[in-house]
Amino acid sequence: MIDCGEGTQHQIKCSQLKSSKLHSIFITHLHGDHCYGIFGLLHMLKAGNRTNPLHVYGPIGIQSLITNALYASGGWNGFEIIIHELGVHGTKYEQDTILNYCTTSETKPPSTSPSQSYHQTSFQVILNPQNKCQFRYKPNQIISLGEIDFGISAFACPITHRVETFGYVFIEKDKEGILNAAKATALGAKGPQMGMLKRGIDVTLKNGTTIYSKDVVGDNIRGKKIAVMQDCSYIDSAFEIAKDCDVLIHECTYDQSHYDNAITFGHSTASMAATHALNLKAKFCCSHNFPGFFFFLHITQKIY
Numbered sequence: 001m002i003d004c005g006e007g008t009q010h011q012i013k014c015s016q017l018k019s020s021k022l023h024s025i026f027i028t029h030l031h032g033d034h035c036y037g038i039f040g041l042l043h044m045l046k047a048g049n050r051t052n053p054l055h056v057y058g059p060i061g062i063q064s065l066i067t068n069a070l071y072a073s074g075g076w077n078g079f080e081i082i083i084h085e086l087g088v089h090g091t092k093y094e095q096d097t098i099l100n101y102c103t104t105s106e107t108k109p110p111s112t113s114p115s116q117s118y119h120q121t122s123f124q125v126i127l128n129p130q131n132k133c134q135f136r137y138k139p140n141q142i143i144s145l146g147e148i149d150f151g152i153s154a155f156a157c158p159i160t161h162r163v164e165t166f167g168y169v170f171i172e173k174d175k176e177g178i179l180n181a182a183k184a185t186a187l188g189a190k191g192p193q194m195g196m197l198k199r200g201i202d203v204t205l206k207n208g209t210t211i212y213s214k215d216v217v218g219d220n221i222r223g224k225k226i227a228v229m230q231d232c233s234y235i236d237s238a239f240e241i242a243k244d245c246d247v248l249i250h251e252c253t254y255d256q257s258h259y260d261n262a263i264t265f266g267h268s269t270a271s272m273a274a275t276h277a278l279n280l281k282a283k284f285c286c287s288h289n290f291p292g293f294f295f296f297l298h299i300t301q302k303i304y
């Protein structure tokens with residue numbers, strides 16, 4: 001799952017998806033429309049008697065967001081939650097936290113808990129008064145998350161938005177080429193020899209003839225590559241790992257008449273999303289906007 005906005009658990013219940021099959025959640029950034037649904041989802045999974053661990057990846061702050069919320073609401077005695085915090089300057093995730101069976105009696109209060117009986121916080125003073133972004137990340141600033149499941153490797157790339165934000169790229173392993181069974185049979189292969197040839201093993205028949213795997217098996221089939229770039233204005237760091245992707249999912253909050261707003265607030269126009277797709281040579285691009293400031297759904301096949 002990529003991001004977990006408000007009401008995600010309701011959408012899952014309305015869909016054909018089985019929440020029990022959820023393996024990992026990749027949070028792109030900590031704006032509420034991308035992560036505030038995680039608390040409801042965790043409790044829905046717990047109510048469904050989930051026992052498998054759940055991995056959560058996200059920028060620095062995701063760990064305190066989840067643990068503080070769970071602590072404040074009485075602790076957690078559900079399945080294991082494995083949190084991977086990503087740092088933009090590291091080549092690997094900087095901290096892994098395993099949250100398992102923490103209850104109020106077993107867990108110390110978060111360090112940010114107020115020490116006084118009454119504590120007032122003004123969020124105004126900690127908000128970035130500008131709330132704007134102008135920075136760009138360097139190319140190829142990629143964090144490898146390793147093989148996450150089912151032969152799929154994941155990569156995180158810091159992308160430009162108002163808060164620390166990651167794009168994610170998922171790459172499926174290449175598959176073995178297709179065996180030309182008719183040709184192999186004609187050359188004399190049979191039974192288990194077919195499997196050997198498919199696995200790249202040459203076979204020598206009783207009559208001394210050798211059948212070479214490369215002569216009867218096609219080239220490896222390239223695994224699919226999917227790139228997901230949520231709120232962002234620039235994706236420089238992702239170009240190398242995301243190029244030639246089969247599918248690019250990219251936000252676009254504005255039309256081109258609001259280009260200045262897009263740059264100022266770290267979002268994209270539809271044209272910017274399409275330009276990124278062209279530069280990546282993406283085969284398929286789906287652009288969308290979650291909060292609905294500007295309704296736009298654009299799907300293009302063979303865009304280059």
Ligand SMILES: [Zn+2]
Nearest residue numbers: 029031161231
């Ligand atoms: Zn955002």
